[in-house]
Amino acid sequence: MSNDFKRTDRISQALLRKLAQLIQQEITDPRLSRFVTLSAAKVAKDLSHAKIYFTVLNDDPVVTASILNAAASYLRTLLAKSVTLRTVPQLHFVYDESIEYGKRLSRLIDEVNPHDKDDEQS
Secondary structure, eight states: OOOOOOOOHHHHHHHHHHHHHHHHHHHHOTTTTEEEEEEEEEEOSSSSEEEEEEEESSSOOOHHHHHHHHHHHHHHHHHHHHOSSOOOOOOEEEOHHHHHHHHHHHHHHHHOOOOOOHHHHH
C-alpha cells in the first residue's frame, strides 16, 4: 500500500501550523495586521524552499508581504528550534489572490443572474 500523502505535504502542513502560531506570537511589527491567515504552503521536493501563501483582512497585501519576507529568516530560526527537520526550508511569503478571484467571479455571476425576491417566496 502506497502512502496517501507525500512527505512534502506533511511538512507543509506542519510548517503552516507552527508559522501561524509564530506570526501571532513573535512578530511585533505594529504595521502587521492581526488578521493574517496562512492559506497554503508549497514545499520544494528537496526541502530547500517553501512558498507560504497568506491572506490579510482590510490591509495592504504588499506591505504585509514585505513585513513577512523581512521576518522570514527570524521565523526560520524559530522553526528550526521547534520543528525536527534536518534542514528547515527558506521561507517566501506570497499573497494568495485566489479568494479575491473567487469573490470577483461570484460578483460577476450575481450581476448576470440576479436573485429575485419573488422567486424565493414561491
